[in-house]
Amino acid sequence: MKQSYLILLSLTLAFIMMPVLSHAETMYAKRGGTKVTLAPSPTSKVVGTLNVGDRVQVLKKDGRKYQVKLANGRTGWVFKFKLTASKPAGKSRGRSGLSALTGRSAISAREARAGGSIRGLKETTANYAKGKRIDPVYQQAVDKMEARVVSADELSAFQRQGGIGEYSGGAQ
Numbered sequence: 001m002k003q004s005y006l007i008l009l010s011l012t013l014a015f016i017m018m019p020v021l022s023h024a025e026t027m028y029a030k031r032g033g034t035k036v037t038l039a040p041s042p043t044s045k046v047v048g049t050l051n052v053g054d055r056v057q058v059l060k061k062d063g064r065k066y067q068v069k070l071a072n073g074r075t076g077w078v079f080k081f082k083l084t085a086s087k088p089a090g091k092s093r094g095r096s097g098l099s100a101l102t103g104r105s106a107i108s109a110r111e112a113r114a115g116g117s118i119r120g121l122k123e124t125t126a127n128y129a130k131g132k133r134i135d136p137v138y139q140q141a142v143d144k145m146e147a148r149v150v151s152a153d154e155l156s157a158f159q160r161q162g163g164i165g166e167y168s169g170g171a172q
Contacts (some may be wrong), residue, residue: 021092025058027066033152034083036076040065042166047076053088064166079166 030052037044040062048070050056056068056078065077129139150158159165 024069025085027056027058027068027085028087029054029056029078030082030084030088034078036068036070036074036078038076040067040077042079042160044077047074048072050078050082055087058083081166121128 029052032051034050034054035042036048036050036056038047039045050070054071056070058066058068060067061080062077064080065073066080066083068078068083069075085126086139127141161169163169
């Protein structure tokens with residue numbers, strides 16, 4: 001009798017808890033090197049690192065930080081803008097440039113047109129520059145700027161120093 005009571009109690013608790021467990025939101029890391037920290041602060045101890053497309057279960061949302069459960073069962077906190085609801089197609093482990101700041105790997109056509117001027121002097125813009133007699137020194141400066149690669153550590157230090165991204169004010 002006691003055994004059947006325990007089984008019935010266990011099944012009842014499982015049934016009651018099922019809706020709670022099924023509402024955990026699945027999200028994915030947008031880029032490689034995404035830090036998972038012990039506390040909801042970017043300067044907290046790092047308990048894990050996510051690669052592009054790594055799946056996490058969101059347990060709690062607290063402002064701009066999400067408490068997540070990793071595939072290995074550990075829990076920690078992630079800056080919400082480093083996660084996405086749909087699994088990214090790319091395999092890159094990290095990015096530099098504007099996509100590293102925004103957390104997005106794809107940009108809209110409107111942004112591409114507007115951003116084309118910052119991607120260096122390609123054939124059409126090189127011809128334009130030649131036609132307008134733009135000094136090659138400026139062309140070389142743009143090419144040098146375009147070739148600059150920013151590591152994940154450099155980006156994090158820049159964000160920390162400037163108080164931007166996950167280091168900006170608000171809920172930490």
